[in-house]
Amino acid sequence: xxxxxxxxxxxxxxxxxxxxxxxxxxxxxxxxxxxxxxxxxxxxxxxxxxxxxxxxxxxxxxxxxxxxxxxxxxxxxxxxxxxxxxxxxxxxxxxxxxxxxxxxxxxxxxxxxxxxxxxxxxxxxxxxxxxxxxxxxxxxxxxxxxxxxxxxxxxxxxxxxxxxxxxxxxxxxxxxxxxxxxxxxxxxxxxxxxxxxxxxxxxxxxxxxxxxxxxxxxxxxxxxxxxxxxxxxxxxxxxxxxxxxxxxxxxxxxxxxxxxxx
Amino acid sequence: xxxxxxxxxxxxxxxxxxxxxxxxxxxxxxxxxxxxxxxxxxxxxxxxxxxxxxxxxxxxxxxxxxxxxxxxxxxxxxxxxxxxxxxxxxxxxxxxxxxxxxxxxxxxxxxxxxxxxxxxxxxxxxxxxxxxxxxxxxxxxxxxxxxxxxxxxxxxxxxxxxxxxxxxxxxxxxxxxxxxxxxxxxxxxxxxxxxxxxxxxxxxxxxxxxxxxxxxxxxxxxxxxxxxxxxxxxxxxxxxxxxxxxxxxxxxxxxxxxxxxxxxxxxxxxxxxxxxxxxxxxxxxxxxxxxxxxxxxxxxxxxxxxxxxxxxxxxxxxxxxx
Numbered sequence: 001x002x003x004x005x006x007x008x009x010x011x012x013x014x015x016x017x018x019x020x021x022x023x024x025x026x027x028x029x030x031x032x033x034x035x036x037x038x039x040x041x042x043x044x045x046x047x048x049x050x051x052x053x054x055x056x057x058x059x060x061x062x063x064x065x066x067x068x069x070x071x072x073x074x075x076x077x078x079x080x081x082x083x084x085x086x087x088x089x090x091x092x093x094x095x096x097x098x099x100x101x102x103x104x105x106x107x108x109x110x111x112x113x114x115x116x117x118x119x120x121x122x123x124x125x126x127x128x129x130x131x132x133x134x135x136x137x138x139x140x141x142x143x144x145x146x147x148x149x150x151x152x153x154x155x156x157x158x159x160x161x162x163x164x165x166x167x168x169x170x171x172x173x174x175x176x177x178x179x180x181x182x183x184x185x186x187x188x189x190x191x192x193x194x195x196x197x198x199x200x201x202x203x204x205x206x207x208x209x210x211x212x213x214x215x216x217x218x219x220x221x222x223x224x225x226x227x228x229x230x231x232x233x234x235x236x237x238x239x240x241x242x243x244x245x246x247x248x249x250x251x252x253x254x255x256x257x258x259x260x261x262x
Numbered sequence: 263x264x265x266x267x268x269x270x271x272x273x274x275x276x277x278x279x280x281x282x283x284x285x286x287x288x289x290x291x292x293x294x295x296x297x298x299x300x301x302x303x304x305x306x307x308x309x310x311x312x313x314x315x316x317x318x319x320x321x322x323x324x325x326x327x328x329x330x331x332x333x334x335x336x337x338x339x340x341x342x343x344x345x346x347x348x349x350x351x352x353x354x355x356x357x358x359x360x361x362x363x364x365x366x367x368x369x370x371x372x373x374x375x376x377x378x379x380x381x382x383x384x385x386x387x388x389x390x391x392x393x394x395x396x397x398x399x400x401x402x403x404x405x406x407x408x409x410x411x412x413x414x415x416x417x418x419x420x421x422x423x424x425x426x427x428x429x430x431x432x433x434x435x436x437x438x439x440x441x442x443x444x445x446x447x448x449x450x451x452x453x454x455x456x457x458x459x460x461x462x463x464x465x466x467x468x469x470x471x472x473x474x475x476x477x478x479x480x481x482x483x484x485x486x487x488x489x490x491x492x493x494x495x496x497x498x499x500x501x502x503x504x505x506x507x508x509x510x511x512x513x514x515x516x517x518x519x520x521x522x523x524x525x526x527x528x529x530x531x532x533x534x535x536x537x538x539x540x541x542x543x544x545x546x547x548x549x550x551x552x553x554x555x556x557x558x559x560x561x562x563x564x565x566x567x568x569x570x571x572x573x574x575x576x577x578x579x580x581x582x583x584x
Contacts, residue, residue, distance in 0.1 A: 011396070013396045013397055013399065014473055014531075017399070017552050017553075017554050018396040018399040018400055018554070019399075019400070019554065020400055027396070027400060096364070096374060096376075097367070097368065097374065100368070119360075122395060122396055123393075123395045124376075124377055124393070124394065124395060124397075125374075125376045125377065125393075126360045126364070126376060126377070127363075127364040127374055127376055128364070129364070130360070130361070130362075130363065130364030130365040130368075131364045131365060131367070131368050131374070133365055134338075134364070134365035134366075134368035134369055135368055138446075139335055139445065139446040139447045140334075140335070140361075140365055140447075141335075141361065141447060142334075142357070142360045142361045143357055143360065143361070155450070157453075158357065158361070159357065159516055160357045160358075160452070160516075161356065161357060161515055161516065162454075162455065162515075162516075162517075162518075162519075163454075163455035163509055163510075163512065163516055163517050163518070164452050164453065164454050164455055165452070165453045165455075166449070166451075166452050167449075167450040167451050167452070167453065168333075168447050168448055168449050168450055169447065169448045169450060170446065170447040170448075171446040171447070174446070174447075180499070180500075180503045181499075181502060181503035184504075184505065222373040222406060222407045222410075223373050223374065223375060223404060223405070223406045223407075224404065224405050224406075225393075225402050225403070225404050226402075226403040226404065226405055227402065227403050228395070228400045228401070228402050229400070229401050229402070229403070230400065230401070231394065231398065231400070231401040231556070231559070232401075236558060236559055236564075237546075237548060237558045237559075237560075237561035237562060237563055237564030238562065238563050238564070239558070239563075239564045239565070239566070240563060240564070240565045244567070244571045244572055244575050245575060247565055247567060247572055247575070248572065248575035248576045248578070248579045249579065251547065251563075251565070251572075251576050251579075252576060252579045252580060252583065254547065254563060255491065255524065255526075255547070255580075258523070258524050258545045259466070259467070259523055259524060260467050260491060260493070260523075260524035260526070260545070260547075261467075261491050261492065261580060262467070262491065262492025262493070
C-alpha cells in the first residue's frame, strides 16, 4: 500500500505558553519550541504500522520552509521511506483550501492508495483532510481511530461523541484524518534521526507542482486571520497564592467546606 | 443570500444545537430567516421536523432509507444538489460537522469557517467571526469572503440558544433530491464505549488528571489524593491516549459527561472538548503550571503550582486531619 501522510510543523502548545505578539498580528514566537503536530504523529505511526504488516511505502509531506524539513525528517526517522517538502513564497498566507490545493497537486504526482492527515492542528480548524478529499473526489472519513485493511477497501472506526466508535467500509483510494490514541507512536532517538540525516528530501515549488499561484497563498485565500487577541476574561478563578504548605492548608479548608472530602 | 442550518437529531428529537444554530444565524447574519435542513428516515425524522418547526420559519425535510444513519458522504452530494448557489450553511462543530463541512465547502465553492465562537458582524460579503486557537490560549478575529456562500461550523455553547419557539414553521418535503444517493463509504455499526469498573458520571467528587502530570508513575500521587479525599479518579484525553488510565475515566465530549459537586482539575489545560463533558456547575479547583491555561477561566479557584509538590502536601494534610 502506498501511503502519503501530511504533517504540519507547529509550536508545541503543551510545552509553551502561547501569548499574543506585540502588534497583535501573530502570536509571540520568540523562544517557542516547535515540533510535529501531535495528531500527525499518530497518522505517521499508523501508516508505518500498515506498511510493516502489508508492505508498501510511506511518504511524509509538509508545506513549509527550511525549518519544516526538520519535522519531515523526524517523522521519516520513525520509519517512513520518503519525505517531500512543498515550498514556495507563493504558498505563504494560504487558508485551509490553499493548503489542500497544494497537497492535492502533490498527491497527483504520486500513485497513492491512502492519504492520512492529523484530525486537526494548532488552529483547531480540522479542515485540510476533508478539503483534500473533496478536491481529489475521493471518499473521506474524519477522526479515524481504527483502520483494518481489506482488498480494495478499509474497515475504519471513527471516534464520535460519548466515546462511541462508528464503523464503516470505505473504498480506496481515500483520505482519512487520524485521531490521537489510535496507536502508540514510537519513540524516535538520535540514532534514528541520524540514520535519515543524509536522505534527500525533494523540494517542490508551485511551478513544479503545476499550481497557479493565484489559487494559493494570501491571494487565493477566502478566509483570513486578521489578528490574535487575548480571550476576554470571564469572572476567572480566585487565584490562591502562598507556599506549598499554605496552599495545601487553603485547599484542604476549601474542599472540606464544599463537600470535597468524605 | 439564503441561510440554512443543518440540524441533527436523535430518536425524533432535535439536538440542542438546533436552537444554538438559530441564535448563531441571527448573530452572524442579522435579519436572516434561516431554513432548517433535516435528513433521516421515517417517523423519527417526521417528529424531529415538527420539533424544529417551532424554532424555524421553514424546514426542509429529506427522507430516504439511506439517510437513516447520518453519513456525511451521502449528505454532501445531497446538499450540493438541494441548495441554491451562494448558500450559507451553518452546522454544529461536532464529529459529524467536521466530517461533512470541509468537503462541502469545496464542493459548493464556498468559504469554510470552522469552529466559530463569536460573531463580529457582516460587512458586505465579509463575514467577521471570532475563533479560538492553540487549545483556547489565544483568540483570533477571522474574516471570510462569503460572496460565493459559506459553510460555518459553530462551537457548542458559544451562542445562547434562542428558546422562543414561536415560529410554527412550514415543513417542506424535499425528499426527491435524496433519491439515488450513493457513496464509497458505507456505515456498518456503532459500538458504544465499554463500561469499566467505575462510573464517574455518578460520582460527587472527582480528582481529574491531565497531561501536566508528566510521567505515568506520578499518577500514584493523584490516586493517593483521591483515596484520601474519598473521591474517584478521572482524567482528560491525553492520559487515555497514553493508555495510563482506561477510557471510561475520560471526561469530555469524546468521553463521559459528568455532573460532580466538586471537580479538582490537576494539570488539565481545559480545552473546550474537555469542558464540554463537565456539567452541573461544579465547584472547580484548577492546578496548572501555565497561568494562561483556559481552565482558569472557568474554575472557581485556581493555583499556579507544581503538582508534584502540591498534591502530596494536600494528601498528607487530609490524612493527618482524619
